[in-house]
Amino acid sequence: MARITFQKLDDHSPLFWGLLALHAIVIAVGLGAVWYMEHHGHIVTGMNNAVVWGTPHVFAVFLIVAASGALNVASISSVFNRLAYKPFARLSGLLAIALLAGGLAVLVLDLGRPERLTVAMTTYNFKSIFSWNIYLYTGFFAIVAVYLFTMMDRGASKNPALNKAAGWFAFVWRLALTTGTGSIFGFLIARELYDSALMAPLFIAASFLYGLAFTVLVLFTMCRETRQALLSEEMVSSFRGLLVIFALAVLYFTIVFHLTNLYAAEHWKAEMFILRDGGIYTLLFWVGHILVGLLMPTAILLYAGTTSGKAMMSERRALTIASVLALIGGMSFMYSTIIGGQAYPLDLFPGKEVSSSFLDGQVSAYAPSLPEVLLGLAGVSIAMLIVGVALKVMPFLPKGVEYDS
Amino acid sequence: MSCGDTKAGSCGGGCGCASKAGAGEALNLTGGSGVDAARRFFLKSASAFTTLALAPGVTLMAFAESTPASARPADQPVSSKNRWGLLIDAGKCADGCNDCVTACSTENGWASPVKHPATDAQWIRKLTVRDPKNGSSYSLPMMCQHCAEPPCVDVCPTGASFKRADGIVLVDRHICIGCRYCMMACPYKARSFVHEPLHDQKEHAPRGKGCVESCTMCVHRVDKGETPACVEACAKAGHNAMIFGDLNDPSSEIAKRVATYRTTRIRDDLGTDPGVYYQNI
Ligand code: SF4
Ligand code: SF4
Numbered sequence: 018m019a020r021i022t023f024q025k026l027d028d029h030s031p032l033f034w035g036l037l038a039l040h041a042i043v044i045a046v047g048l049g050a051v052w053y054m055e056h057h058g059h060i061v062t063g064m065n066n067a068v069v070w071g072t073p074h075v076f077a078v079f080l081i082v083a084a085s086g087a088l089n090v091a092s093i094s095s096v097f098n099r100l101a102y103k104p105f106a107r108l109s110g111l112l113a114i115a116l117l118a119g120g121l122a123v124l125v126l127d128l129g130r131p132e133r134l135t136v137a138m139t140t141y142n143f144k145s146i147f148s149w150n151i152y153l154y155t156g157f158f159a160i161v162a163v164y165l166f167t168m169m170d171r172g173a174s175k176n177p178a179l180n181k182a183a184g185w186f187a188f189v190w191r192l193a194l195t196t197g198t199g200s201i202f203g204f205l206i207a208r209e210l211y212d213s214a215l216m217a218p219l220f221i222a223a224s225f226l227y228g229l230a231f232t233v234l235v236l237f238t239m240c241r242e243t244r245q246a247l248l249s250e251e252m253v254s255s256f257r258g259l260l261v262i263f264a265l266a267v268l269y270f271t272i273v274f275h276l277t278n279l280y281a282a283e284h285w286k287a288e289m290f291i292l293r294d295g296g297i298y299t300l301l302f303w304v305g306h307i308l309v310g311l312l313m314p315t316a317i318l319l320y321a322g323t324t325s326g327k328a329m330m331s332e333r334r335a336l337t338i339a340s341v342l343a344l345i346g347g348m349s350f351m352y353s354t355i356i357g358g359q360a361y362p363l364d365l366f367p368g369k370e371v372s373s374s375f376l377d378g379q380v381s382a383y384a385p386s387l388p389e390v391l392l393g394l395a396g397v398s399i400a401m402l403i404v405g406v407a408l409k410v411m412p413f414l415p416k417g418v419e420y421d422s
Numbered sequence: 423m424s425c426g427d428t429k430a431g432s433c434g435g436g437c438g439c440a441s442k443a444g445a446g447e448a449l450n451l452t453g454g455s456g457v458d459a460a461r462r463f464f465l466k467s468a469s470a471f472t473t474l475a476l477a478p479g480v481t482l483m484a485f486a487e488s489t490p491a492s493a494r495p496a497d498q499p500v501s502s503k504n505r506w507g508l509l510i511d512a513g514k515c516a517d518g519c520n521d522c523v524t525a526c527s528t529e530n531g532w533a534s535p536v537k538h539p540a541t542d543a544q545w546i547r548k549l550t551v552r553d554p555k556n557g558s559s560y561s562l563p564m565m566c567q568h569c570a571e572p573p574c575v576d577v578c579p580t581g582a583s584f585k586r587a588d589g590i591v592l593v594d595r596h597i598c599i600g601c602r603y604c605m606m607a608c609p610y611k612a613r614s615f616v617h618e619p620l621h622d623q624k625e626h627a628p629r630g631k632g633c634v635e636s637c638t639m640c641v642h643r644v645d646k647g648e649t650p651a652c653v654e655a656c657a658k659a660g661h662n663a664m665i666f667g668d669l670n671d672p673s674s675e676i677a678k679r680v681a682t683y684r685t686t687r688i689r690d691d692l693g694t695d696p697g698v699y700y701q702n703i
Pocket of ligand 1: 565566567568569572573574575591607608609610611612613636694
């Protein structure tokens with residue numbers, strides 16, 4: 018196979034600077050929102066004593082889950098030896114680091130006492146899955162950095178065994194990371210909608226889907242920026258196939274997750290809340306997660322592979338649209354799972370009706386406030402800004418074929 | 423002074439940090455220095471002096487009283503020989519009576535009646551439980567159940583949530599980072615997050631914006647051999663629906679009653695092993 022050559026971004030279009038500036042502004046606004054929330058306390062958010070994790074957590078968990086999935090392409094190339102994916106392995110590693118950084122930033126900035134981060138870093142409770150996650154996250158940064166080094170360093174890249182070892186290690190680590198993230202919810206015995214061992218595999222499948230969607234979108238944006246076809250038609254087809262498989266995997270685990278919950282008589286009411294009676298959460302589940310996030314992308318991608326589909330739109334366009342839809346679905350999934358799971362009241366006295374001044378027994382009201390949304394968006398922008406700057410200073414992108422036009 | 427705003431050891435002790443030291447665990451968990459300890463001592467003596475000056479009669483009386491039998495001397499560690507608990511008789515708990523709640527709020531300095539039910543702190547609340555099948559109902563106070571297997575402690579990343587050797591579950595307000603994972607984990611909705619800046623706190627119950635808090639079983643009183651404020655208020659109102667005591671001491675009233683009557687612990691199917699027992703529910 019021909020030697021792959023890589024490039025830095027140098028010839029900058031207004032698009033590149035425009036995007037960079039946009040992300041910088043979103044981050045600045047987000048930090049302003051953080052200051053506002055810290056100054057006044059969480060009273061200015063939509064969160065309360067029942068819904069304690071709000072929109073920032075939706076963004077944060079989404080980004081962290083996507084981060085581990087973004088490493089897919091690199092894993093496929095080094096762990097499963099698929100050379101065609103090699104040109105995108107660097108970008109995939111970079112994206113993984115950037116998305117994780119964005120997600121963690123949101124998580125930390127939403128703490129009640131973010132200035133005590135040092136406490137969290139130095140005082141551990143080893144029983145807590147949260148503490149384990151701190152290790153999993155920092156470890157992920159380090160391992161992916163080493164992995165990138167084995168790909169990009171002149172000396173190290175000549176040693177395929179090294180790259181393969183790092184690739185394997187990163188692969189195993191990212192599975193652990195997503196399992197850890199999923200388990201944050203899985204361990205909550207009291208919250209009926211999270212209490213399932215299937216949370217972890219569901220999150221892993223979701224991470225594949227969202228990670229790949231992010232990778233595809235960044236790649237296509239960079240095609241515009243460099244005015245090169247960075248991926249061949251075959252690659253576009255491969256990505257299309259992968260995205261379909263991942264979407265179907267998420268669908269499968271979603272179905273199994275809810276079926277097993279429905280089967281357990283004690284979770285019946287809680288399940289009915291998400292699936293039928295939950296208002297916005299039900300809507301986001303069916304329309305956002307299932308329809309927009311899974312069924313529509315699958316349909317579009319499958320159709321794009323047929324002759325009539327090809328006549329209607331290019332595969333690239335289909336892939337772009339499907340990726341955007343998958344990400345919208347991902348946010349809906351996170352929102353209905355994270356917020357919906359808290360809005361549903363705790364069952365203190367099974368079979369009885371309870372009421373109190375603390376709103377026991379009621380579905381909790383939650384509406385995202387503007388500062389929360391701004392903080393969440395800032396997390397996405399942090400990830401994208403890291404990617405943009407990194408592409409400029411180091412050769413992460415493969416050299417592609419110049420467009421004719 | 424807001425405990426959440428200051429360094430370890432500079433609070434009055436009710437946040438759990440001093441109690442934690444008493445439990446014989448790591449004394450200097452967050453690096454509270456000797457200076458802090460000295461300052462605490464100074465603050466305490468200063469407040470004692472003020473009390474003496476303001477209310478000599480009361481203070482003298484308190485001094486004249488000998489230490490109650492079950493009081494833990496300040497230099498003795500908390501012991502796992504004790505397992506403090508509560509027994510609540512829903513049959514005696516009067517519908518509409520809120521005395522325990524008021525007493526707790528007065529004792530610990532959180533506002534009651536609440537203005538914002540969704541966001542205000544509520545260390546204890548009255549629950550009305552109704553059976554939809556026959557319409558019968560009863561009411562009972564609900565607070566931290568001081569679980570022997572507390573999920574809140576298991577999940578807390580920093581160890582700010584902790585259980586004393588004598589079974590009392592507390593939050594060390596100096597190292598709580600406000601992640602609210604404990605609130606997600608607690609099956610009883612027992613914890614509150616401080617959503618707004620606070621003023622006028624009690625010395626023995628420091629609180630802080632951005633931290634999580636819950637019922638302390640009035641640890642500052644228990645350590646002096648007294649009973650929690652809610653129990654005292656319930657007795658004062660003549661209801662006697664709450665008993666406080668040592669579940670590990672077979673001669674205590676609470677242990678005897680738990681051994682004699684059919685009692686229930688809420689959601690003990692979850693394996694939390696609560697220290698709060700209910701009767702007649
Ligand atoms: S009732 Fe909740 S806060 Fe109290 S010890 Fe049990 S889990 Fe922790
Ligand atoms: S909010 Fe505080 S006490 Fe609760 S889990 Fe987080 S650090 Fe621990």
